[in-house]
Amino acid sequence: MRLQKATAFALYAVLELAAQPERQMTAVEIADKYGISAHHLAKVLRDLGRVGLVAAVRGVGGGYRFAGNAKRLTLMDVVRLFEDTGADAELSPAEARQDIAQGLRFVLREIDDQTAATLRSISLATMLKLVGRKPWAAQGRAPAPGGRRSAA
Numbered sequence: 001m002r003l004q005k006a007t008a009f010a011l012y013a014v015l016e017l018a019a020q021p022e023r024q025m026t027a028v029e030i031a032d033k034y035g036i037s038a039h040h041l042a043k044v045l046r047d048l049g050r051v052g053l054v055a056a057v058r059g060v061g062g063g064y065r066f067a068g069n070a071k072r073l074t075l076m077d078v079v080r081l082f083e084d085t086g087a088d089a090e091l092s093p094a095e096a097r098q099d100i101a102q103g104l105r106f107v108l109r110e111i112d113d114q115t116a117a118t119l120r121s122i123s124l125a126t127m128l129k130l131v132g133r134k135p136w137a138a139q140g141r142a143p144a145p146g147g148r149r150s151a152a
Contacts, residue, residue: 007082009036009044014053014078015131017066018124024063044082051081068124075127076119085116 003011012034017025027045031038045064048054055067079085095101122130 003079004082005036005040006044006047007079009034009041010048010078010082011075012036013041013045013064014048014066014068014073015124015127017054017064018068018070018073019128019131021066021070024057024061024065026063029063047081053078070124070128073124074120075122075124076116079119 013030016030016033017023027042028038031041045054045056049056049064053066053068053073054064056062056064076085091101091105
């Protein structure tokens with residue numbers, strides 16, 4: 001599954017803030033840590049604030065803090081805010097009459113369903129525990145940009 005930038009930024013921000021819920025971080029701090037656009041992240045944080053996942057603290061020393069429940073909130077809850085997870089590409093009338101096109105669509109839908117089920121099953125708290133364990137380091141491999149794996 002390829003996520004839009006806003007979705008990835010939202011996941012970074014929510015997980016970063018949920019890791020230390022008592023700490024406030026600015027959009028610039030989070031953006032610098034991940035090498036992403038602070039301007040784009042600020043828009044994402046504003047959207048996350050509208051749904052109550054983060055709270056903005058104004059003034060000197062202000063920033064954002066996590067306002068959700070990391071044990072109940074899943075990765076899919078965040079993804080759904082920025083992705084159209086229910087959309088299926090329409091087949092043309094000619095494609096719709098072809099078994100291969102229908103079969104391919106069936107398989108791709110199965111993959112999407114499995115991905116969605118996995119994202120629904122992982123809470124932010126579970127994800128943060130996984131990050132703490134760093135299972136990718138034990139394999140001698142680190143996730144590469146774009147989601148591919150590369151040797152360390």
